[in-house]
Structure formats: C-alpha cells, structure tokens
Amino acid sequence: MAKIKILAEPKDETKIGWFVHLFSWTEDDQKVISHGLILSDKGNGKFELQSDDLDAGEYGLHLDCKGGGREVSLTVKSPKTTMIYPVGGTWPMKLTVPGTATFLNDIWYFSIQGKEGEEG
Amino acid sequence: MRRYPAAMATSLVLVPSTGLAQQPADTNADPIVVTAPSDRFDEVFIGLTTSIDVSEKKSEANASVSGYTASDNGDPSRIEQNALMWKVGIALPIGGTDDVIKDPTLDRLANGLKLSAGLTLMSSASSLENYSDDTYAKLGVRALAACDRRAGGDAEKKRECDEMRRLPIVSPSFIRKHLPMAMIAANRAAGIPFYTIGVKGSVAFKEYEAVDPVDLGTNEDFKTAYSTTLTGVFYPADGVSAIKAEVEYADALEELDETIICKTPIGDPAVDCKSGFSALPEREESLVLRGEYRRFFPVNGVATGVGIAPLVSFDALSNDLGVEVPVYAVLGGESPIAPGLKFGYTKDGSEPSDANEEFTVSLFLKTSFSF
Numbered sequence: 060m061a062k063i064k065i066l067a068e069p070k071d072e073t074k075i076g077w078f079v080h081l082f083s084w085t086e087d088d089q090k091v092i093s094h095g096l097i098l099s100d101k102g103n104g105k106f107e108l109q110s111d112d113l114d115a116g117e118y119g120l121h122l123d124c125k126g127g128g129r130e131v132s133l134t135v136k137s138p139k140t141t142m143i144y145p146v147g148g149t150w151p152m153k154l155t156v157p158g159t160a161t162f163l164n165d166i167w168y169f170s171i172q173g174k175e176g177e178e179g
Numbered sequence: 180m181r182r183y184p185a186a187m188a189t190s191l192v193l194v195p196s197t198g199l200a201q202q203p204a205d206t207n208a209d210p211i212v213v214t215a216p217s218d219r220f221d222e223v224f225i226g227l228t229t230s231i232d233v234s235e236k237k238s239e240a241n242a243s244v245s246g247y248t249a250s251d252n253g254d255p256s257r258i259e260q261n262a263l264m265w266k267v268g269i270a271l272p273i274g275g276t277d278d279v280i281k282d283p284t285l286d287r288l289a290n291g292l293k294l295s296a297g298l299t300l301m302s303s304a305s306s307l308e309n310y311s312d313d314t315y316a317k318l319g320v321r322a323l324a325a326c327d328r329r330a331g332g333d334a335e336k337k338r339e340c341d342e343m344r345r346l347p348i349v350s351p352s353f354i355r356k357h358l359p360m361a362m363i364a365a366n367r368a369a370g371i372p373f374y375t376i377g378v379k380g381s382v383a384f385k386e387y388e389a390v391d392p393v394d395l396g397t398n399e400d401f402k403t404a405y406s407t408t409l410t411g412v413f414y415p416a417d418g419v420s421a422i423k424a425e426v427e428y429a430d431a432l433e434e435l436d437e438t439i440i441c442k443t444p445i446g447d448p449a450v451d452c453k454s455g456f457s458a459l460p461e462r463e464e465s466l467v468l469r470g471e472y473r474r475f476f477p478v479n480g481v482a483t484g485v486g487i488a489p490l491v492s493f494d495a496l497s498n499d500l501g502v503e504v505p506v507y508a509v510l511g512g513e514s515p516i517a518p519g520l521k522f523g524y525t526k527d528g529s530e531p532s533d534a535n536e537e538f539t540v541s542l543f544l545k546t547s548f549s550f
Contacts, residue, residue: 078305089347093255123305158549
C-alpha cells in the first residue's frame with residue numbers, strides 16, 4: 060500500500076482550469092474506479108495531489124486543461140513508477156493547449172510496485 | 180452618432196506584422212468593427228503584469244494586478260470548478276494616435292489615461308464518465324486499428340498498440356496520433372463545455388483642445404469618459420469553437436476630425452491658419468451589443484487549418500451596425516507568415532439609405548488566430 064503523490068506545475072502558477080483524475084480498473088470488466096486526490100499548494104506555483112493508500116498495480120492519470128495556452132506538467136513523485144503509456148515515456152508529462160483549441164486532455168498509464176520511494 | 184465616410188466605399192488594405200506585443204494587424208476604417216481575435220478574449224495572468232501594446236492605431240503601456248479564488252467540488256470521477264478572477268489595470272498612452280484609422284475596437288476610452296477593474300467567473304468541469312461514451316469507444320477501436328496498420332512489422336510500434344488495447348480507456352493523445360481527423364469527434368464525446376462571465380468597468384481621463392478661430396488660441400478642457408461591459412463566452416465540447424455575447428454601455432466623448440482653422444480675413448495663411456480641432460468633443464452614449472463566433476477548422480491536428488471569427492456589433496442607441504468576418508490561415512510550425520483576410524461592413528444607423536455604408540477588405544500577413 061502506498062500513497063501516490065503527484066506534483067502539478069501549471070505554467071500560470073494557478074489552480075484554475077486544469078483537472079487531474081487518478082483511476083484504476085477492475086480486471087474482469089475493466090470498470091473504471093476513481094480515486095480521490097487531495098490538492099495542496101506547495102508554493103512557487105506548484106501543487107501536490109495525494110491519494111489515499113493504494114495497492115500496487117496499474118493506474119491511469121487523466122489531465123484535462125481548459126483554455127487556449129494553458130500548460131500543466133504532471134510528475135508522479137512517489138512511489139516509483141513504470142510507464143505503460145506512452146511506451147518509454149518519462150515524467151513529467153505535459154499538456155499545452157494550443158491557441159487553436161479551447162481545451163486539451165490526455166491519459167497516461169503507469170504501474171507501481173507498492174514500495175514507497177522517490178522517482179529519480 | 181459616429182462619423183462615416185460620406186459615400187459607400189470599398190477598400191483593400193495590405194497590413195504588415197505589427198511587432199512588439201504581437202498585436203493583430205487591423206485597418207478597419209470604422210470604430211464599430213472590433214479587431215482580430217487574439218486580443219478579444221481575456222487571458223488570465225495572476226499577479227503583476229506589464230506590457231506595451233503598439234499597433235497602427237495607438238501605443239500604450241499597460242500594468243495590471245490580478246488574483247483569483249477557486250473552489251473544486253464533486254466526486255473523484257467528476258470534478259467541478261468555479262474560479263473567480265479579479266483584475267485592476269491602468270493604461271497610459273506612450274505615443275500618438277493615428278487619426279486616419281479609427282480604433283476598430285469601438286473602445287472610446289482608448290486614447291487617454293485609463294483605469295479599469297473587472298471580475299470574471301470561469302465555470303468548468305472534467306469527468307472520467309464521458310470516456311465510457313459509445314462514440315468515444317468506437318473511435319478508440321478505429322485508432323487501435325490504425326495503429327496496427329501503421330506498425331506493420333515494427334515490433335516496438337506494435338507494442339504501443341497492444342499496450343493500449345488492453346487498457347480500459349484509449350488515451351486521447353493516442354486517438355489524436357493515429358486518427359487525427361477524429362479529434363473533434365473525440366472531443367465532443369469526452370469533453371465538457373465550459374463558460375466564463377465577466378463584468379468590467381473603465382474610466383478614462385483626457386485633456387482636449389480646440390482652436391479658437393478668433394485669435395487661434397487654444398481652449399482646453401479636462402474630461403472623463405466611462406464604460407461598463409458585460410461579457411459571456413461559451414466554449415462547446417468540440418474544443419475548437421467559442422461563442423461570445425457582450426453588452427457595452429459607454430458614456431464617452433466624440434472627437435471631431437482635425438482640420439485647418441483660419442482667422443478671417445486671411446492675410447498670410449502661414450500666420451492666420453492653424454491645424455487643430457474646431458470645437459471640444461461632445462458626450463455621446465452608446466449601448467453596443469456584440470455577438471461573435473470563433474471556429475477553427477483543423478486540417479491535420481490543431482497545428483494547421485483555417486480559423487474564422489465572424490462578429491456582429493450593433494449600437495442600440497444609434498442603430499449603427501458593424502459586421503466583420505476575418506479568415507485566418509494557420510500554417511503551423513515555424514512559418515514566417517500567418518496570412519489572412521478580413522471582410523468588414525459598417526452602416527451608419529442615422530442614415531435611412533445606404534449612403535453611409537462602407538465595405539472593407541483587409542489582407543494581413545502575420546496575425547495568429549487564437550481563442
């Protein structure tokens with residue numbers, strides 16, 4: 060069991076217009092299970108999102124940015140993760156809404172081994 | 180009543196890039212037509228912000244202080260956020276204004292010291308539940324098939340397809356990558372509309388001068404002008420469009436055209452004549468209703484395509500009408516040009532006939548389309 064800690068770094072240093080969901084799924088019918096995240100302001104335009112204790116396994120991280128030009132980076136700081144999608148990807152994962160769009164969203168998948176540790 | 184050319188006019192204007200603050204190039208001949216999109220929708224910067232805006236119409240220095248409060252609520256699968264942003268700003272003219280080209284933003288307060296304050300509410304939400312939509316699931320299946328086709332015999336590429344296939348939700352970036360033309364359909368299926376509502380008040384101060392034809396002396400008067408604007412912007416779930424409605428009330432000053440004023444009788448024109456305003460400006464109220472639709476038509480993803488931003492403005496007090504239809508070519512990448520065309524039409528509501536209509540066509544070379 061481990062708490063998943065995610066560092067969010069919005070370019071405009073505000074919590075306006077971006078949303079993060081953490082989820083897992085059931086093995087049999089792939090029913091999505093949402094996990095609550097508690098957001099705390101770490102200062103200097105950085106925010107931390109922390110889950111409850113979760114089992115080792117695979118998780119999805121959804122980022123939804125609203126508004127042209129908005130840019131947010133996410134890094135799973137702990138526990139150590141292995142990226143599933145994108146294949147070979149590394150944290151941080153970033154979304155930048157181009158000026159020609161009003162929002163942009165994405166989902167990244169990773170697995171955790173359940174042992175607390177800092178992402179290198 | 181605003182001034183219009185005496186007769187119907189059609190013009191073609193070539194507009195270069197305007198530099199410094201990347202202000203959009205714009206040369207409408209009438210103030211009822213607003214400028215290009217990139218400065219129409221408010222951006223949110225928190226803290227102290229300063230900028231210098233230089234355009235063919237005006238040069239001014241801006242400073243503003245802004246902040247926000249935001250509250251999130253909802254269950255983990257659907258989060259809703261209401262953010263209230265405030266902004267107090269000052270604008271100082273740092274250069275002359277162009278009397279030939281009228282301010283296309285219908286901003287009567289543009290030429291003097293201006294103070295403004297505004298509040299904007301942004302209401303938005305995000306949900307995982309929408310990804311269970313059948314349409315989205317079908318797009319995911321098509322994207323997976325496209326991934327397989329692209330991978331061919333490449334084991335590494337095939338691995339990406341296989342990994343995504345076993346996951347519960349096909350990632351939006353995976354669909355954008357392998358099925359770029361389905362981006363809008365995926366947005367509609369999984370996205371959630373959001374909106375902003377804003378109110379803004381401004382007051383401007385300026386000293387006006389008029390030349391007395393008796394002795395060519397100067398009469399000066401310090402005047403203030405006011406405006407209040409209520410704006411709503413709705414962003415549909417397609418992710419590439421926006422609908423804006425706005426009401427602006429202004430109690431401002433209408434400057435006359437600069438002219439040559441001479442004493443009578445004229446002896447030496449160099450001594451007995453002077454350029455300037457023949458009278459101090461008069462107050463004029465306006466109640467302008469604006470409706471605008473912005474849409475980007477992507478060609479391949481959101482990097483290239485065509486953007487449009489038609490706008491209709493109507494002054495309910497004077498019946499003045501303005502229509503503007505800018506069309507932007509977005510070439511993407513490091514293209515040195517961002518060309519576009521803007522078609523404009525204005526009509527003076529005080530004239531029953533079409534005598535005071537004006538059509539304009541502007542060609543610009545580097546003005547970016549944005550929301």
